[in-house]
Amino acid sequence: MEKVIVIGAGIMGAALARHFLSPGHPVALIDPADTARAAATKAIGDTPGFVSSPSVDALGPDWQSCGFVIEAVPERLDLKRAVLGELSRHFGPETAIASNTSGLRAADLARDLSHPERFAIAHFFNPADIVPAVELVPAPQTSHETLDRWQALLEGSGKKVARLGADLPGFVANRLQHAMARECFHLIEAGVIDAEGLDTITRYALGVRLALSGPLMQRDLNGIDTHHAIASYLYPDLAADQTPPKLLDDKLAAGELGRKSGKGFYTWDERQERKAKRMQALLPEIIALARRIDMEEE
Template structure:
């Protein structure tokens, strides 16, 4: 496949930015990874090296050699594509793109990695709205195949084509989200699922472990091969309609986060990074699960890619 671009910049060296840099470097592109936070870049390189051992063990040195690091946003000046992957704060993203707009040449493409912030709102910080898209990667960014490419109201067809070509070259399966809506596609579906799961836990219907077991070994294993709309066709839309007619009114549909979710956040029980969430996490368990799941996801993704052709 012909290389659609030769270099890019990744702004933000956290988990997402590190994964994106590792992905493109492993495919032969020159990458500059930018982050002004002290210690962020050495930590990112250590993470990248660990991730590369999962899916590119024979090319670690070559990939790492293609990544240069800088604390200065000016390092993005010569890039054909800039992917921003900083924390989910609208004004932070707008400030970065406002500065990049002045630094980068007029042909540079801009992409913001966000889980659901408005692409229109972020793009309003630049003069090149036609050359601006959202690219929603999924954690781990270098392993999960899909990327949602989200238009703003002024994104040009050429920009969409070039960004999607770059993602396909990197081995991704990009999909186009035609309208800028909160949460895009995946997070709207994911949050609907999580809202119901948390509600079931809150009501004492089952334990966290058993709720996860149900999802992993029934819905999850099937969803890897058949999406929800295809599955409705396979089962029969009439059957779905009949069940929906009595079930929808009993499903969780609250408009605010649940009391259990609020209590967890307020008490600092925010998951693996704090040691406690719906499960208890030691640092050793967190590291082991991250490592094992990344390896398993890479293996599963490779199998699914072969299956899909």
């Protein structure tokens, strides 16, 4: 099994380490902060093949021929570029390097890399060891061989890979998510519905279908002619704001940041926390149902 190095021992980095350890890859988790490494090591447990280290240099010669390195440091362009540049200088061109950025452009991240052809973005979704999808995004210089190598590693570890043909802001998932959120905020500000009612519609109508079919299969099931007829009169009335809505500005100003501050669209008391934990615990069951449909047709 190919060695995998993960840079950054935060929530995402620890989850990535758990994911690749599961099928048997040796994994080294790198972070200069002792506290971060200790917390990640505790979360991962005593797993064969796992190593944690404060630096790549401290790993030793056995890891110099590592096949894959994934950067998962905080979402700052300057920091990511510095880390990726150091990795590019440290490892030879045979090592494929990826960033787990949520939306930074691949072209910006790869700008100063030596051997930029072996760089790509592998956008995992939180929790990275549970959610199957990964967006694989090329930089302008990324080679097809690099994309093929990453796709083979990811699919071999159990991921569902969506290989993008272009490097665009937000990739695909965040563009879809923000397009839907923009309409949600518009409807709340217009007094059409409140947050709880909107989530009820999304969860019990759209959500239950999207988990099993996806929006384009739904168009086939409903009829493309029907969708076209509705789109003809509905599209002009949809939100088209070019800046974040006042609703978000007001919450930001009030310090209502969601779970992290105790209040957002919901009040995060003990009951709400229990509900969130139950939701996360059920994720594997929902994913298993979606996978079962695919497996039955293979």
